[in-house]
Amino acid sequence: xxxxxxxxxxxxxxxxxxxxxxxxxxxxxxxxxxxxxxxxxxxxxxxxxxxxxxxxxxxxxxxxxxxxxxxxxxxxxxxxxxxxxxxxxxxxxxxxxxxxxxxxxxxxxxxxxxxxxxx
Amino acid sequence: xxxxxxxxxxxxxxxxxxxxxxxxxxxxxxxxxxxxxxxxxxxxxxxxxxxxxxxxxxxxxxxxxxxxxxxxxxxxxxxxxxxxxxxxxxxxxxxxxxxxxxxxxxxxxxxxx
Numbered sequence: 001x002x003x004x005x006x007x008x009x010x011x012x013x014x015x016x017x018x019x020x021x022x023x024x025x026x027x028x029x030x031x032x033x034x035x036x037x038x039x040x041x042x043x044x045x046x047x048x049x050x051x052x053x054x055x056x057x058x059x060x061x062x063x064x065x066x067x068x069x070x071x072x073x074x075x076x077x078x079x080x081x082x083x084x085x086x087x088x089x090x091x092x093x094x095x096x097x098x099x100x101x102x103x104x105x106x107x108x109x110x111x112x113x114x115x116x117x118x119x
Numbered sequence: 120x121x122x123x124x125x126x127x128x129x130x131x132x133x134x135x136x137x138x139x140x141x142x143x144x145x146x147x148x149x150x151x152x153x154x155x156x157x158x159x160x161x162x163x164x165x166x167x168x169x170x171x172x173x174x175x176x177x178x179x180x181x182x183x184x185x186x187x188x189x190x191x192x193x194x195x196x197x198x199x200x201x202x203x204x205x206x207x208x209x210x211x212x213x214x215x216x217x218x219x220x221x222x223x224x225x226x227x228x229x230x231x232x
């Protein structure tokens with residue numbers, strides 16, 4: 001697509017439920033990133049993929065969080081047994097059309113985010 | 120551990136003045152450093168990228184410097200305008216393409232008319 005699309009934009013769930021957040025990156029982008037952002041803070045790195053391979057998941061807070069990108073395009077971030085502390089804005093970004101980077105760097109294009117509220 | 124530090128306190132300046140924002144990093148050897156702008160309720164938007172072998176980069180009223188010895192980048196907005204009010208984020212990045220990108224906490228800039 002033309003931009004990075006995230007769904008749902010807003011999700012309210014009860015503690016203990018599982019949630020799945022979806023990211024549809026810019027078509028052809030190699031890299032896909034997930035971040036979590038609290039109010040007044042910078043984006044906190046969670047995990048990223050190059051194609052379908054998860055390159056780094058060091059930012060996932062615990063084993064209730066997982067992410068996948070099975071066909072190297074759409075990605076899903078899943079949070080199992082949600083807790084109130086999981087409430088945040090979850091942002092996805094994509095970068096790097098295949099064979100092209102800006103001077104060798106990854107320049108990210110962000111989606112609008114998914115606001116998760118756990119009651 | 121790796122750390123990216125930006126002024127957590129908001130920066131308030133008068134319209135027309137130059138705003139200078141600081142990004143310090145530790146335990147990084149970045150080949151690039153990126154700056155993004157974030158408006159309330161929106162995702163960050165890329166502004167400028169500077170490479171380790173570049174001392175300075177300019178784009179219109181924006182200027183970025185990169186000192187790998189001091190492990191610091193400065194971001195300047197000259198002739199600031201109220202529309203420049205936003206949070207500005209820095210992101211050092213290692214070389215090799217398709218790399219992990221982590222952000223500082225951001226500095227909120229308020230330009231007062």
